Structure formats: C-alpha cells, structure tokens
Amino acid sequence: MERYDLLYRLYDEFDVETLREYQSFVDLFPPVDSRVALDHWEEVSDELDRLKRQIRESFPAGSTFAETAARADRETAFTALDLFARYDRAVNALVLDVDETLRSAGQTDNEIPRETLHILTEIHESGVPIVICTGQTLENVKGFMIQGLGNELVHSGDLSIVYEAGNGVFTPGHGSQTKRLLYQDLGADVRSIFERVRTRALSAAPDNVRRGCHLQGNEFNVTLKPNFETGSADAEAVIDDGLVHLLDALGAAVAERVGDGSDASADDREGDAPADDTGGDDPTGRANRGAAWARAHYAAADPEIRDVLEASGIEPAADEPDASVSIPDPVASLFDEIDVAYYRGDAAEIGSLELDKVAGVEAAFDVLDVTDPFALVMGDSKSDLRVMEWAAANDAGIAAAPEHASADVLSHVLDHDELVFDRGQSAKMLRTAYVMNLFARLE
Secondary structure, three states: OHHHHHHHHHHHHOOHHHHHHHHHHHHHOOOOOOHHHHHHHHHHHHHHHHHHHHHHHHOOOHHHHHHHHHHOOHHHHHHHHHHHHHHOOOOOEEEEOOEOOOEOOOOOOOOOOHHHHHHHHHHHHOOOOEEEEOOOOHHHHHHHHHHHHOHHHHOOOOEEEEEHHHOEEEOOOOHHHOEEEHHHHOOHHHHHHHHHHHHHOOOOOOHHHHHHEEEOOOOOOEEEEEOOOOOOHHHHHHHHHHHHHHHHHHHHHHHHHHHOOOOOOOOOOOOOOOHHHHOOOOHHHHHHHHHHHHHHHHHHHOHHHHHHHHHOOOOOOOOOOOHHHHOOHHHHHHHOOEEEEEEOOOEEEEEEOOOOHHHHHHHHHHHHOOOOOOEEEEOOOHHHHHHHHHHHHOOOEEEEEEOOOOHHHHHHHHHHOOEEEOOOOHHHHHHHHHHHHHHHOOO
16 A cells, blocks of 8 residues: 555645646647747756656655656546556557547547657657557558657657558568568458459449548458548448448359359368359349348348448348348358448448457567567457457456447446546546556566
8 A cells, every 4th residue: 555655645745737737848848949938948847857856855766756746647647556556567568549549530630649649659768669550551550650759769660550450560670570461361262352342342332332432542451431521421321321332242242252163162161052052143143142141141240230221221120030040151151251340420341350450469569579468458449349358358458448439349448447538638548558657667
C-alpha cells in the first residue's frame, strides 16, 4: 500500500493540475518566430522545473512521482497503479488502431491530435515499439504517420505498420523483413477468388453502388468505400447495398471456382464434393446458388450482416430452417477461409480469415523481436476485438477502447480492465501505459 499512500499524498498536497498545464504547454508549444512567445515558454519551463524539483525532493523515487504528476491526472495515475499491481508487468509494445481510435472524424477533424502524437513519441523514446494496426492501405497510413510522428521515428526500426487488417506488415529498417506480404502465403483457391471478386466489385455492381462507392486501393482485400460522408444516411444506404453485392459476387466466385474444373483438387480441400454439386454447366444458376449460399453463410455468422439482408428483404426469416445446412462442403470450406466485414456507413469488405489483425501483429512482433509481449491494444471494431481476445487468452496485454466502439468491443473491455476513453481522448490511455511503466521501473 505504500505506493498508494504516496500517490494520495502527491495529488492531495501538490498543485499537480498546474504542473500538468505547464508540462502540456512546454511539450506542445508550436514553433513560432516570436521573441515574446519564446520568453514566455522559457518562463513556464523554469516554473515547471521548480514544481518538479519540489516533488523530487519530497518523495522517495521522486523523479517517478514528478513525471507521473506532470503527465497524468489523479484518475489516470491510480488506474495505472491498479493495472501494474494486477499484472506486475510493464507495457512493452503498443498495438494501435487509427480511425475512431487515435483519431476521430467527429472530435479531432480526422487528425491525430498533437497531444496523442507527443505521448506516442515519448513512449517510443522510452524503448517501447509501436505497431500501427489498421485496415487502411500501406501508402495512406505510412504517409500520415510520417507527417505526424516524423520520418526518423517511422524509420527507427521500432515501428511497424500492419495494414489491410493483417494482409501485410511494413517495418522499415529490417532489410528483407521490411515488407512482408502475408497474403502471398494463402492457397491458390483463395487468391483466385479474391481476384475474381475484385474485377467484379464495381464493373458488375448495381448502378447505385457503382456511382456511390469506390474501390479502396488495397493490395489484397476488396473494400468498398462510400462516395459520401462517412456515417451519413447516403453512406449507410450505399454500403448496405454494396455489402449485398459483395456477398453475391463472393458466392458466385466461390461456386465458379469449385465448379469450373480448375486446379482446385481434393488434395487442396479435404472432403470436397464433386464439382457438379455447384450447378454443373449452368453459369447463371451456379452464380445464383453461390449468392444464396454466401448470404446464408455470412448471415448466420454475423448478426449485423443478417440485419442488413433482412432489411433488404432477401434473407430467410429467422424462424425458417438454417439455409447454411444445404451449402455443399467444398463451398462451405472456402467460405470458412474468407471474412466479410461490414462497417455501417463506412465500408463493406472481403478479407482472409487466416490473415486478420492478429496474424499481422504476430508477424510484426516477430520482426520487432518482441518475444514476450505485454501490449496495450487500442481499437474500436470487430477486427481489433480479435487482437484484444488474443492478448487476453495469451496473457499478452491489456485492451482499451473509445466509448463509441462496437458493442462487442466494449463488452470485452468492460469485462477485463474497464479501459474506456472518451471520443478523441486516446492520449489518456497512452498516458496510463506511460505511468504504468514508470511504476515498473521502481521494481
């Protein structure tokens, strides 16, 4: 209890609020060419040093408590101490989603706040590697990370980018391991299906989807994004229609792959049924059956997809027999390798279940030589939840989420460490990890 007593004393007896304001001013002061402004910065910096010195001289391990007071409010500091007492480990990696986690369209104008970027830099400088884990393309995320964190940090050898939700890993400074294209290791069946769906994603789409969506420039995943403001009514409507179209295109491609006499063999897929189970030489009938199978399979797997299909009036009612029981085994086995993700008003996406964010994070840790991870995992979506669940199952970290995260993500976070933060306030969770590591250094 000694550390708790010292922490109570710190926040009860010292003006830590002023100290934090001074620290924030010094850290985030913009570059200006003004003698008056620079003089003011120097005055605040001197006062900051004086307040920290008071704390250092009043506490055993005073530097730890001074830095804690400078960067964390009372709630954050006690949360960090509770977490360290529970796990007795320092955070040795950050695994961070970007959209609606580090930045928010609603609260941060879709920019990563300077406060968040600064604490990220401080944590990185303390020796903690960073894994940016996103569904975005590599070029997009690499560009804004260099803009926000600087070219030197991004190319330091201690930052990795898991992109397209786990299809590739980019870790500058690691020679032949700098870019790992994980999707190249997938089987020929799956890669062929993705190529077929990609070619039809817009060319064969209904008019409203073709006009209202664009195909994100992924290396592997097939992702439809709206040509409207994310989350708007128009975006929701066109992404719902885009989801139905992608399901149908996927089903047709799978049925075609299984039934077209290609190089997919019984050795490739154990237990395959004969090719003519998918419709023989009737391409239209085969495509229609494939679409129906895809709708049934993914509706059974994901309640959100079922809701979209039911709203479209094309999914069997919930009280009817499960249509998935009639799906041929070779078709079902391929569906079991392919993920369909739906993000209301934002995206409809087809990806590989073998290559999710967990696979990407494990590959990033391998390159970064994080052999015994205890990571802070931050995210808001179902793809992030898989990383959180992996971390929990392997005692490999703790999870945090914004208050607007999906219901399943929030349920997981609340069931574990209750690390929920307000929209646009990701820096609060990063400060928690920073202070946890300060306490760890006292051991």
